[in-house]
Amino acid sequence: MSDQDDPRPFPDPAQLPEVPPDTLGLDAEEMRRLGHKVVDMVVDRAMARGQEPAIRTGDAADLRDRLGGPLPEAPGDPDAALELMAEVALAHQQHGDHPRYFARVPGPAAFAAILGEWMGTGFNTICASWGGASGPATVELVALGWLSEMLGLPAGTEGVLLSGGSMGNLTGFAVARAEMGPGVAYLTDQTHASLPRNLRALGFAGDEIARLPADARWRMSAETLRAAISRDRAAGRRPMMVVATAGATNTGAVDPLPEIADICASEGLWLHVDGAYGAPAAITEEGRAALAGLDRADSLALDPHKWLFQPYDLGVCLVTRPGALERSFAIHPEYLRDVREGAGEVNFGDRSLELSRRSRALKLWMSLRTYGAARFRQAVRDGIACAETAEAMLRAAPETWEVVTPAQLGIVCFAGRGADAAAHEAAARALAESGYACVTTTSLGGRSVLRLCTINPLTTEDDLRGTLDRLAAALAAPPAG
Incomplete structure (x- = not known):
């Protein structure tokens, strides 16, 4: 039988002869258990990604202390390593699939693609x-x-x-x-x-x-x-x-x-x-x-x-x-x-x-x-419409905001009335540190602006409104110190 005719892509593990242990391997049951644990951790995180901080940046020395240490010479506990990876390493990053991560260009990954x-x-x-x-x-x-x-x-x-x-x-x-x-x-x-x-x-x-x-x-x-x-x-x-x-x-x-x-x-x-x-x-x-x-x-x-x-x-x-x-x-x-x-x-x-x-x-x-391609098209349409919704919210509050560039392909740039670069940067920083959302500042023709990129299909009108309200409050707050 040729490999093209074989209905199985690989042999039945039960039919394989016994082989010496793999120096860098684990037994089959342990591999399955750890693999299932990883899947559970990924899915649990996906279901709660709107509750985690949109971005979290750690202290370099603290992260090195928690994730580093002496070279591991002897075998360690893979469960503990996976938990450390999830709770420390992967928790301290931008979460581009967060529904309120509007900075740069988000990357909201679909689960089928992850598979x-x-x-x-x-x-x-x-x-x-x-x-x-x-x-x-x-x-x-x-x-x-x-x-x-x-x-x-x-x-x-x-x-x-x-x-x-x-x-x-x-x-x-x-x-x-x-x-x-x-x-x-x-x-x-x-x-x-x-x-x-x-x-x-x-x-x-x-x-x-x-x-x-x-x-x-x-x-x-x-x-x-x-x-x-x-x-x-x-x-x-x-x-x-x-x-x-x-x-x-x-x-x-x-x-x-x-x-x-x-x-x-x-x-x-x-x-x-x-x-x-x-x-x-x-x-x-x-x-x-x-x-x-x-x-x-x-x-x-x-x-x-x-x-x-x-x-x-x-x-x-x-x-x-x-x-x-x-x-x-x-x-x-x-x-x-x-x-x-x-x-x-x-x-x-x-x-x-x-x-x-x-x-x-x-x-x-x-x-x-x-x-299917139709669902991809709808997801892209949602991103385009989301920026248009954000623009409408901004234009509805002209005493607070000025639209600098209209919504285009999921991006809208705007400025706080009377706000300068320092005020914009402070507001964006306060928003990111709160964990609620993340936006970026940029410069157009020497003018400081705030920017939203809204291409995540999970983003709602409430997410947009909450983000703009918090930015407005930060701009209105008196300077620290």
Whole structure:
């Protein structure tokens, strides 16, 4: 019987011969008991995540004292270690799945995705070559295909799963440079801070990174872009790539993708879109309209561990030019020949700088199989509507708040009437220290603002109202001391 005909993926443990104990193992019953304990701890925490602090930061010396100590030389108690991990290490962090964690971009992980992550870890899964991981590679190809279809990207789009937006964007930049050659990359002062760093790491010189001022809506200006390209050509520089943003971290703003795509087409430039958090909005009709032109990108980065509800970490680089990923990254050493026998099959180690890579696709595949795309669309719609609700609450109290940027793709920025940066920062800090909620401050055109990112499907109107009420009270309180 071939392995394809065998109905069992692995033998019945009762039929296995006795083997010597594993030096780094546990007996089967102990593994089951501890595994069940971990599941119980995770589920118990998930059911109570609205009651825990949205963020908790510990004292460095205290944490080191409680979690460290001398190197353990003899075996210890795994139950005690698990409890210490949960009660100390994992309690002192930001909880991005908390319904009132509005800072940065939350990561509310779906439980079915967690199951997929556990399976991959438990099976010690690798996804580098077809010969060594044909099953996981197929799961990744399927998940990438489903994701591309949901986003409305063209047929033939290829991709690779990575750790997050930083690596997704870096991978897209590397492909652009390999395909197009050296030249100038254009971005704005609202581009995520990791992207200029990526360009520098890839060897882009200072005059090859053109940082343009955003327009009054915090977007890339097509006119400013055209002028910069013309100016660089006149100075003897070679324009090569435009880096557009689909959902700016500060404001949720989307660059005018159709106009930018037209410029790239007429000028012969590569269009890369950073959609790390915002691109998943394109799975909805409302988001597709806001992100019109996304399908014209040559490369796109996004993070399913943000608005597609996956556990950390999971980023994606998608490239609409077939074969470009492999042309940029494929290697053919003699010691990998035996795992490359599948002619025409995909070796994911040839699609990025990662060769040893775990199977990040299992969680995305598992959650799409479990919930279906329609429930993902509804969850994204809820996040968009939640920010609009927050904006309405802010506008209903003009004596207290000023809306600085309207709700866009789940983000709204606002300011307290008469409040300066110090007041905003103190209010945000007091809110975080209370444990009730967490928001961030940022700066727009030199002005301090508060910011909400509302992409958690568990967030309610009461959560929003309670957060804004507490911020208002903190701003109204007299300064300490």
